[in-house]
Structure formats: C-alpha cells, structure tokens
Amino acid sequence: MDSTILAFLIQDGVTSGAIYALLGLSLVLVFAVTRVIFIPQGEFVAYGALTLAVLDVGRIPGTLPLLMGLGIAAFVFDLASFRQSFRPQHLITSALVNLVLPAIVYGLVVTVLPMQPGPIVRALLAILIIAPMGLYIYRVAFRPLANASVLVLLITSVGVHLAMMGLGLFAFGAEGLRAQPLMRGSFSLGFLPIPAQSLWIYGATIAAMVGLYIFFERTILGKALRATAVNRLGARLVGVRTNLTGGTAFVLASTIGAISGVLIAPITTIYYDTGFLIGLKGFVAAIIGGLSSFPVTAVAAIGVGLVEAFASFFASNFKEIIVFSLLIPVLIWRSLTTDPHEDE
Amino acid sequence: MTAPLLQLKDIRVSYGRAEVVHGISLEVASGSIVSVIGANGAGKTTLLNATMGVIPSSGTILYRGTPVPHSVEGRVQAGMCLVPERRELFTTMSVEDNLALGGFLRTADERRETLEDVYKRFPRLKERRTQIAGTLSGGERQMLALGRALMSRPKLLLLDEPSLGLAPKIVAEILGIVSELRSTGVSILLVEQNARAALEISDEAYLVELGEVRRSGKAAQMAADPELVESYLGGGH
Ligand SMILES: Nc1ncnc2c1ncn2[C@@H]1O[C@H](COP(=O)(O)OP(=O)(O)O)[C@@H](O)[C@H]1O
Numbered sequence: 001m002d003s004t005i006l007a008f009l010i011q012d013g014v015t016s017g018a019i020y021a022l023l024g025l026s027l028v029l030v031f032a033v034t035r036v037i038f039i040p041q042g043e044f045v046a047y048g049a050l051t052l053a054v055l056d057v058g059r060i061p062g063t064l065p066l067l068m069g070l071g072i073a074a075f076v077f078d079l080a081s082f083r084q085s086f087r088p089q090h091l092i093t094s095a096l097v098n099l100v101l102p103a104i105v106y107g108l109v110v111t112v113l114p115m116q117p118g119p120i121v122r123a124l125l126a127i128l129i130i131a132p133m134g135l136y137i138y139r140v141a142f143r144p145l146a147n148a149s150v151l152v153l154l155i156t157s158v159g160v161h162l163a164m165m166g167l168g169l170f171a172f173g174a175e176g177l178r179a180q181p182l183m184r185g186s187f188s189l190g191f192l193p194i195p196a197q198s199l200w201i202y203g204a205t206i207a208a209m210v211g212l213y214i215f216f217e218r219t220i221l222g223k224a225l226r227a228t229a230v231n232r233l234g235a236r237l238v239g240v241r242t243n244l245t246g247g248t249a250f251v252l253a254s255t256i257g258a259i260s261g262v263l264i265a266p267i268t269t270i271y272y273d274t275g276f277l278i279g280l281k282g283f284v285a286a287i288i289g290g291l292s293s294f295p296v297t298a299v300a301a302i303g304v305g306l307v308e309a310f311a312s313f314f315a316s317n318f319k320e321i322i323v324f325s326l327l328i329p330v331l332i333w334r335s336l337t338t339d340p341h342e343d344e
Numbered sequence: 345m346t347a348p349l350l351q352l353k354d355i356r357v358s359y360g361r362a363e364v365v366h367g368i369s370l371e372v373a374s375g376s377i378v379s380v381i382g383a384n385g386a387g388k389t390t391l392l393n394a395t396m397g398v399i400p401s402s403g404t405i406l407y408r409g410t411p412v413p414h415s416v417e418g419r420v421q422a423g424m425c426l427v428p429e430r431r432e433l434f435t436t437m438s439v440e441d442n443l444a445l446g447g448f449l450r451t452a453d454e455r456r457e458t459l460e461d462v463y464k465r466f467p468r469l470k471e472r473r474t475q476i477a478g479t480l481s482g483g484e485r486q487m488l489a490l491g492r493a494l495m496s497r498p499k500l501l502l503l504d505e506p507s508l509g510l511a512p513k514i515v516a517e518i519l520g521i522v523s524e525l526r527s528t529g530v531s532i533l534l535v536e537q538n539a540r541a542a543l544e545i546s547d548e549a550y551l552v553e554l555g556e557v558r559r560s561g562k563a564a565q566m567a568a569d570p571e572l573v574e575s576y577l578g579g580g581h
C-alpha cells in the first residue's frame with residue numbers, strides 16, 4: 001500500500017467519522033436528556049439527504065406534506081391534552097408551532113424552488129423541512145411516555161424508526177438518490193486532493209460542535225438540558241419542564257440528522273433505508289462514549305470512520321461486521337469496569 | 345383577615361397501598377415561619393414532597409386561597425420552592441450554574457440581580473462560584489441548595505431538614521439565615537428533626553407522629569410544653 005492510498009483512506013475515514021461524530025453526539029444528547037435510545041436518528045439523515053436530492057431536480061419532496069401531517073398530528077395531541085387543563089395562551093402557542101410553522105416552511109419551499117436556487121439554499125431548505133419533525137415526533141410518540149422505563153422508550157423508539165422508514169419509502173420510493181455537491185472541485189493538500197464537499201463536512205461538523213458547546217455552556221436553556229441530564233428531579237424543582245428539554249433535545253437531534261444527510265447526500269447514494277446503518281455507526285461511537293461523554297464519542301466516531309475506511313479497502317465484504325465488532329471489546333470492558341448497582 | 349398563604353386540608357399520601365400521611369391539615373400565614381417537627385419516619389418529608397407536587401396526594405392544597413397548579417413546575421412558577429431532603433443539586437455543574445438554573449423561570453436581568461443578593465447572603469458560595477457542586481462540603485451544599493431556591497425569588501419556601509448532617513455551628517448559621525429570610529417577605533414551611541432549633545425561629549409549629557398531627561400551636565408554647573420537652577426536646581436544657 002503506498003502513501004497515496006493511505007492518505008486517501010485516512011481522508012475518507014475522517015470524512016465519514018465526522019458525520020458519525022455528529023450523530024453520536026446527538027444520540028448522547030437525546031439519551032442524557034430524555035433517556036430515549038434514539039434509533040430513528042438515521043432516518044433523519046436519510047430524510048435530509050433524499051429531500052435535498054429531490055429539491056436538486058426542482059421537485060417538491062414528499063417530506064414536505066409529511067411535515068404538515070406530523071404538525072397536524074402534534075396539534076391534535078395538544079388539543080386532546082387541553083381537555084385536562086385549558087389556557088388560551090397554550091392553544092395559540094400550539095397552533096403557531098404545529099400548524100403555522102410547517103405552513104411557513106411549505107410556503108417558503110414552493111415560492112423559492114421555482115426560482116432555481118443555488119445548492120446552498122437548497123440544502124438550507126432541506127434542513128428546514130426536516131428539523132421541525134423532531135419536535136412533532138417527540139410530541140406524538142415520546143412526550144406521553146415521559147415517565148416510562150428506558151425499555152418502553154426503546155421499544156417506542158424502534159416503532160418510530162420502522163414508521164419513519166415506511167414513510168420514507170412512501171415519500172421517496174425504493175430508488176437510491178444522490179444530490180449535487182454543495183461545491184464542485186477539490187483542493188490539494190500536498191499530493192492529496194481533498195474534495196470541496198469533504199471540506200464542507202469538516203467545516204459543518206466543527207461549526208455544529210462549537211455551536212453545541214456554546215449552547216450548553218453559555219445559554220440558560222442549554223444549561224437546563226445539562227441539568228435535566230444530571231438530576232431530573234432537581235431540574236423540575238427549579239421549574240424546568242420535561243416537555244421543554246425533551247422537545248429541544250429532539251429538535252437538535254433532527255437538525256443534526258438533517259445536516260448530516262445534506263452533507264453526505266452528494267458523496268453516497270442514499271436509499272429510504274440507508275439511514276439506519278449510518279445511525280448505527282454513530283451509535284457505536286456513542287456506546288463507546290458510554291452514552292454520556294461527548295468528547296469520547298467524538299473521538300470514537302473518527303475511529304469508527306477510519307476502521308470502516310480501511311476495512312472497506314482490505315476486506316470490503318466484512319466492512320460492517322468489522323465496524324460493529326468494535327463494540328464487543330468495549331462492552332466487555334464496560335461490563336467489567338462499571339458497577340451494575342450504580343444507578344436505576 | 346386575609347387567607348393564609350398555604351393551606352393544607354386533609355392531605356393523605358400513600359406509597360403503594362400503605363398510607364403514611366393520614367389526613368394532615370395545616371396553615372402557613374403570610375410572612376411567617378411554620379415548623380413541622382417529629383421523629384424520623386413520621387411522614388414529614390412525604391408531606392413536604394406532596395405539597396410541592398413531587399408525589400401525588402389526596403386532599404386540598406390551597407395556595408394564596410386557590411388550588412395549587414397541578415405540576416411541580418407550575419408550583420415553582422407560582423412562587424413555591426422546595427429544598428428537598430436530598431438537595432438534588434446538579435453535582436457535575438459549577439456552583440454558579442446551579443444558582444443560575446435556580447432562576448430558570450426569571451429573566452436574565454432578574455437572574456443577575458438575584459445572584460448578587462444570594463452572593464451577599466452566602467459569601468462562601470461566591471468564593472466557590474466556579475467549583476463543581478459535587479465537590480462542596482455538606483454545609484456548602486446546603487447553602488447552595490438554599491441559594492438555588494432563593495434564585496427563583498420564592499414567596500413560599502419549603503425546607504426539608506436544612507440542618508441534616510451538619511455540625512452544630514453550621515446549623516446555627518443556616519437557621520440564622522432562614523430566620524433572616526422571613527424579614528425579606530418569604531414565608532417558610534420548615535421541616536426539622538432538630539426540634540429545639542426549629543422552634544426557636546418559628547412562629548407556629550406542628551408536631552407530627554405516625555402521619556398525623558399530634559399537637560400544634562405557637563412555637564413558643566410548644567417549646568415550653570412539658571410533654572414535648574420530655575419526648576422531643578431531649579429533656580431539660
Ligand atoms: N419511597 C417510599 N416508598 C415507600 N415508603 C416510603 C417511601 N418514602 C418514605 N416511606 C415511608 O413513609 C414513612 C414516612 O417517611 P418520611 O416522610 O421520609 O418521614 P420523615 O421525613 O418524617 O423522616 C416512613 O415509614 C417511610 O418508611
């Protein structure tokens with residue numbers, strides 16, 4: 001193996017690793033705040049990627065009506081809960097968030113799309129369509145179960161994953177799609193050409209991590225999310241509503257998923273069911289991080305990306321097996337070092 | 345006469361099928377300190393948690409004359425604040441972040457102002473503002489729990505054993521602060537095993553035994569009651 005191939009594999013591994021890092025962080029975040037093991041994380045990636053690919057050819061993606069439908073469903077759930085306690089203010093907020101917001105996104109897409117916007121605008125539209133879905137899915141599937149056990153939440157999570165995959169098939173069909181790159185061409189780093197799209201991926205990943213860092217360290221809402229993760233009862237006692245932190249965590253997750261999808265859409269062909277496998281690799285990283293450590297997860301994700309790149313070069317048939325086998329030593333090590341009576 | 349700030353009427357609480365609070369009624373007048381004393385296991389913590397809505401209960405809880413909001417968060421918003429027995433601090437976060445979160449429902453300006461007040465009241469918290477809450481000493485944790493509660497600018501503080509596990513000198517300091525709080529217009533429902541210290545700073549007191557109120561009255565009279573002195577205040581002085 002010469003150094004060009006080596007450099008190429010490293011570059012390839014770091015590129016996918018960056019995406020897995022984003023997804024891993026999102027999984028850690030959702031689990032810490034809501035105790036949900038977020039299996040559908042990958043579906044948001046597929047939705048984001050496929051939405052962008054459809055926008056690229058100037059058509060309205062099926063995820064746009066889906067967004068409206070999810071918003072209406074969330075609104076109906078709110079209406080049902082108003083039977084217990086009703087305040088006009090809550091009805092207005094609910095209508096704004098669940099009905100007006102998707103309507104605005106819809107209006108924006110059908111207005112802007114015929115003007116043949118550039119790739120960056122299309123990418124932003126795709127993110128805008130997918131991001132609010134996290135909130136509605138939280139409202140419909142998870143918020144009613146706020147006090148359920150981790151196992152019940154996990155089963156729900158699998159259900160949501162299957163439902164979203166089915167809806168993905170319905171919205172996009174079984175064909176694979178690939179989007180146009182945000183920017184064409186490549187830069188050369190010494191002898192190694194780095195595609196512009198990879199630079200976008202590095203840049204967006206770093207920007208997202210810095211953004212999350214600032215959110216968690218500097219804003220009171222970010223601190224409230226951390227507080228909820230550290231001590232659920234303590235957070236309620238200072239007036240932090242579980243609905244607020246849960247909804248925020250899910251919106252962050254869907255946004256991160258959509259961003260990841262938009263970033264990888266030009267470099268891989270995505271099918272309605274591709275998201276699951278991508279999400280799982282983020283999951284491997286998150287597990288290595290113990291579903292709690294952001295830095296360990298990020299580093300592990302880069303490792304997963306590298307292992308995957310080298311495995312696909314040397315033993316491409318066993319690529320996935322090799323990646324998921326990484327979990328075995330980690331799980332053994334964890335089971336030996338953690339005290340099972342620690343909590344819960 | 346205006347309605348009391350807090351009225352509990354016939355509160356009953358069960359864990360599973362075992363009822364441990366059997367219909368307790370009590371009142372906290374605006375601007376007063378009311379203490380609930382009683383032996384370990386009497387149901388004091390249960391009563392306080394039910395008042396805050398942390399655990400479900402039956403009976404009526406009136407706050408400022410109307411039924412309390414249903415949720416814990418709603419009660420915080422209405423001006424109630426519980427300092428729980430186990431403190432429930434955000435142990436991996438800094439002292440200052442813990443305090444900031446206490447003012448979560450407040451505006452950023454109000455938070456900044458109240459933080460200054462809390463630091464004035466607890467200079468030790470200011471010295472340790474960047475320290476991780478989990479590494480504080482017992483007394484400092486208790487101050488942080490009180491400070492975090494004050495950050496919400498409560499009208500009614502529910503304090504569960506603020507002296508628990510603290511050295512006598514620090515107990516005096518903490519209870520001193522509690523009694524000062526009354527002069528700032530905060531009303532306090534205080535649960536204590538340390539009955540003598542509690543009665544000293546209280547206006548009214550309730551003695552709870554096995555989930556029922558056994559005796560109630562002016563704190564000063566309770567402190568002088570021979571039977572009480574015998575069984576709860578550890579005999580003479
Ligand atoms: N989570 C619980 N589950 C079952 N029983 C409990 C629980 N918490 C407290 N108890 C019981 O309820 C009674 C009252 O306890 P508690 O309210 O903690 O008393 P106190 O605060 O006065 O010491 C005790 O008999 C205790 O064993």
Ligand SMILES: [Mg+2]
Pocket residue numbers: 388389390429505
């Ligand atoms: Mg107790």
